[in-house]
Amino acid sequence: MAALPLAAIPFAARAYPEGAPWKTLDRPGEACASCHFGDAPVAESEALTVEGAPALAAPGETYQLTLRFAPGEAGIAGYLATFRRAEGEAGTVAPGEGQAAKDAAVRSTAPLPVSAEACAEWTFAWTAPDTPGPVALHIAANAANDDASPFGDTVHVKTVVLAVE
Numbered sequence: 001m002a003a004l005p006l007a008a009i010p011f012a013a014r015a016y017p018e019g020a021p022w023k024t025l026d027r028p029g030e031a032c033a034s035c036h037f038g039d040a041p042v043a044e045s046e047a048l049t050v051e052g053a054p055a056l057a058a059p060g061e062t063y064q065l066t067l068r069f070a071p072g073e074a075g076i077a078g079y080l081a082t083f084r085r086a087e088g089e090a091g092t093v094a095p096g097e098g099q100a101a102k103d104a105a106v107r108s109t110a111p112l113p114v115s116a117e118a119c120a121e122w123t124f125a126w127t128a129p130d131t132p133g134p135v136a137l138h139i140a141a142n143a144a145n146d147d148a149s150p151f152g153d154t155v156h157v158k159t160v161v162l163a164v165e
Contacts, residue, residue: 042157043157044159045158047071047143048069048139050068051066052064053162056164057162057163058164059164059165060127060128060129060130062127063125064123064124064125065125066122067122067123067124067141068119069119071114073116074114074116075144075145076114077112077114077120077143077144078108078110078112078120079108079122079141080106080108080139080141081137081139082104082105083104083136083162085134089103090104090129090136090164091104091127091129093105093106093124093127094125094127095124096123096124098112099122099124101124120141134161134164135163136160136162137159137160138157139158140155141155142154143155143156
């Protein structure tokens with residue numbers, strides 16, 4: 001019976017060719033780690049940075065954000081992110097090239113190469129919600145070893161709190 005689970009590994013690794021499933025966002029701190037196995041997720045990872053996020057966002061305004069992921073290891077990378085408040089999603093997202101969006105969530109649709117010297121980079125537009133209050137940007141990025149299996153990958157997670165006033 002051991003052959004059946006091993007035979008399923010390549011399928012599992014390629015089960016979501018368009019990117020991580022949106023339902024993964026229900027567990028922001030664990031996103032990606034349910035399908036990619038390796039080390040425990042890197043919490044509040046310094047490998048993830050967001051540029052263009054305003055110190056204070058105006059309700060209804062649109063901001064260009066750039067997510068950079070520099071895991072410091074060679075392989076491929078992908079990400080999933082969502083803007084949330086306690087009551088649910090916050091604002092809307094317009095994806096950039098190689099990405100897809102659904103309401104206030106955005107994800108990569110194709111892996112990007114990374115190395116010790118080069119980071120993966122994605123740019124998208126976020127429109128702040130119409131009502132003031134804090135918004136949490138939950139990001140999960142996967143540093144995959146590109147072996148077509150879910151093993152040996154490292155997931156990085158980070159939350160950035162934005163103020164809308």
